[in-house]
Amino acid sequence: MSRNQQLLKVENLSLSYGSIQAVRKISFEIFSGEIVSLIGSNGAGKSSTLRGLSGLLPNNGLVNFMGRDITKVEPHQRVSLGLVHCPEGRGLFPQMSVKENLELGTFQRLDRANISADYDLCFKLFPRVKERLNQLAGTLSGGEQQMVAICRALLGQPKLLLLDEPSLGLAPIIVAQIFSVIKQLNQRGTSILLVEQNAKQALKISHRAYVLETGEIKFSGTGSELLNNDEIQKSYLGF
Amino acid sequence: MIPESSDFFQHLVNGLSLGSIYALIALGYTMVYGVLQLINFAHADIYMMGAFASYYVSRWMGLEIEPGFYALTMALLTSMLACAVLGILIERLAYRPLRRAPKLNILITAIGVSLLLQFGAQVMFGADPKVFPTLIVDQSLIETPFLILKTLDVTVFAVTLLALLALHYLVYHTKMGKSMRAVSHSTVSASLLGINVNRVIVFTFVLGSCLAGIGSVLVGLKYPKIEPLMGVMIGLKAFVAAVLGGIGSMSGAVLGAMIMGLSEEFVVAYLSSTLRDALAFGLLIGILIWKPSGLMGKNTIEKV
Ligand SMILES: Nc1ncnc2c1ncn2[C@@H]1O[C@H](COP(=O)(O)OP(=O)(O)OP(=O)(O)O)[C@@H](O)[C@H]1O
Numbered sequence: 001m002s003r004n005q006q007l008l009k010v011e012n013l014s015l016s017y018g019s020i021q022a023v024r025k026i027s028f029e030i031f032s033g034e035i036v037s038l039i040g041s042n043g044a045g046k047s048s049t050l051r052g053l054s055g056l057l058p059n060n061g062l063v064n065f066m067g068r069d070i071t072k073v074e075p076h077q078r079v080s081l082g083l084v085h086c087p088e089g090r091g092l093f094p095q096m097s098v099k100e101n102l103e104l105g106t107f108q109r110l111d112r113a114n115i116s117a118d119y120d121l122c123f124k125l126f127p128r129v130k131e132r133l134n135q136l137a138g139t140l141s142g143g144e145q146q147m148v149a150i151c152r153a154l155l156g157q158p159k160l161l162l163l164d165e166p167s168l169g170l171a172p173i174i175v176a177q178i179f180s181v182i183k184q185l186n187q188r189g190t191s192i193l194l195v196e197q198n199a200k201q202a203l204k205i206s207h208r209a210y211v212l213e214t215g216e217i218k219f220s221g222t223g224s225e226l227l228n229n230d231e232i233q234k235s236y237l238g239f
Numbered sequence: 240m241i242p243e244s245s246d247f248f249q250h251l252v253n254g255l256s257l258g259s260i261y262a263l264i265a266l267g268y269t270m271v272y273g274v275l276q277l278i279n280f281a282h283a284d285i286y287m288m289g290a291f292a293s294y295y296v297s298r299w300m301g302l303e304i305e306p307g308f309y310a311l312t313m314a315l316l317t318s319m320l321a322c323a324v325l326g327i328l329i330e331r332l333a334y335r336p337l338r339r340a341p342k343l344n345i346l347i348t349a350i351g352v353s354l355l356l357q358f359g360a361q362v363m364f365g366a367d368p369k370v371f372p373t374l375i376v377d378q379s380l381i382e383t384p385f386l387i388l389k390t391l392d393v394t395v396f397a398v399t400l401l402a403l404l405a406l407h408y409l410v411y412h413t414k415m416g417k418s419m420r421a422v423s424h425s426t427v428s429a430s431l432l433g434i435n436v437n438r439v440i441v442f443t444f445v446l447g448s449c450l451a452g453i454g455s456v457l458v459g460l461k462y463p464k465i466e467p468l469m470g471v472m473i474g475l476k477a478f479v480a481a482v483l484g485g486i487g488s489m490s491g492a493v494l495g496a497m498i499m500g501l502s503e504e505f506v507v508a509y510l511s512s513t514l515r516d517a518l519a520f521g522l523l524i525g526i527l528i529w530k531p532s533g534l535m536g537k538n539t540i541e542k543v
Pocket residue numbers: 017020021022040041042043044045046047048049088
């Protein structure tokens with residue numbers, strides 16, 4: 001798919017947990033080949049937005065993925081379409097081995113033949129994961145768990161990868177590795193919607209970004225526009 | 240009181256045999272709890288329906304005329320099939336529409352389905368007991384001063400062992416089984432990997448129901464009197480066994496069932512047969528006080 005083709009289009013999407021409204025009529029879009037960041041303070045609705053996109057929260061509004069209305073599509077079917085969500089807290093199965101965790105990411109795939117090439121890519125990006133294959137996921141360090149979570153998402157063959165705070169709580173050297181992997185994946189053609197507290201680093205690698213505040217989009221622009229915006233600097237970049 | 244050693248081994252065999260049957264039923268409770276956090280009160284009645292299905296089909300096919308491997312296999316398959324179909328129907332019609340409803344509503348529905356099956360069976364089959372056909376000739380296989388091993392006990396062990404091995408293979412080595420373990424850890428995480436949670440839930444009901452179906456034939460052979468309320472007490476004991484082992488844990492359910500079967504046998508043998516059913520409640524109260532998560536369970540337990 002060439003760059004600049006619309007991959008995801010969201011219009012007036014509202015999301016709520018029962019009576020608690022987390023996201024109010026947001027609209028945004030992602031073009032294929034892009035890294036788009038979603039930044040905002042705690043409780044702004046970033047994770048809720050991702051949950052909406054992956055179908056965990058009922059979609060009130062319009063969500064169009066690769067030209068198809070997916071508002072009524074079940075979460076597991078969205079994965080098969082290429083919309084893969086690597087959630088906040090990683091969602092690993094601690095009682096299962098790393099190998100089994102990764103395998104679970106491939107079960108929905110129909111193209112058996114390409115799976116081993118994707119494993120190779122994972123192990124190239126994160127050699128550490130290969131060393132830990134037979135260990136229980138719950139016994140890994142936080143950084144290793146995040147690597148496994150990203151690998152598992154990759155094995156789902158995402159066209160658009162939703163990443164929720166992949167750098168949370170990790171040592172600077174691992175954070176750098178994760179950001180570098182995100183860039184490499186993007187260069188290989190995967191589009192990425194990145195949610196980050198680490199706004200500065202996220203904006204640096206992003207083509208565009210949206211700023212979410214109490215469930216509404218307050219700013220949008222290219223990564224460098226937002227990096228140089230006074231108000232954003234004050235509120236989110238800690239200058 | 241010092242038991243005679245000859246009795247001891249005999250009681251051991253009987254206890255393990257009883258425990259095997261509890262295990263087959265307890266696994267259904269624990270697996271369904273694992274994926275849905277629901278105590279499927281209708282499980283024991285699915286078991287009862289399996290006994291009746293194999294009773295009628297055995298008579299219709301005349302399996303009693305030639306007891307043996309074929310007769311046993313046909314009865315087992317019939318019962319498993321009937322239980323599986325019933326399990327699918329119950330999940331689909333009673334539980335799935337309530338997936339997002341409060342836990343209490345689902346619990347009440349489960350009790351309702353259980354009553355429906357019990358009294359529906361009384362209407363369909365009559366309330367009085369029926370004699371389960373003899374599908375295996377019970378002979379002494381090994382006779383020693385300590386122990387008499389009979390065909391039925393060996394059958395119970397062999398069938399249970401095969402069923403547990405098959406279950407282990409399914410759960411640990413197939414896609415469906417791995418998906419089931421994933422769903423029982425987290426429905427959300429599983430669905431984010433593209434796992435069709437509804438399909439896994441149906442599979443779980445099928446698996447649990449099939450095991451209950453196997454149990455019902457074994458009970459029919461060992462205690463050949465079946466009636467519409469036959470699931471109540473055994474279901475309760477199997478449920479206690481599942482809680483004892485740690486509800487949600489499959490190996491826990493087997494362990495709990497063996498403890499349950501053995502202690503029941505020994506209590507009846509060496510203390511008093513009036514304590515037979517009290518034991519289950521005693522164990523339940525004891526485990527809820529001392530270790531509510533069960534012997535092999537996780538630390539959290541949902542209040543029911
Ligand atoms: N499961 C839930 N039930 C009810 N309300 C929720 C739930 N999850 C989130 N919320 C509410 O929705 C709002 C948005 O939460 P969300 O998790 O999307 O924020 P976030 O931007 O991801 O924050 P953070 O940076 O802390 O992860 C918050 O007000 C939160 O309290």
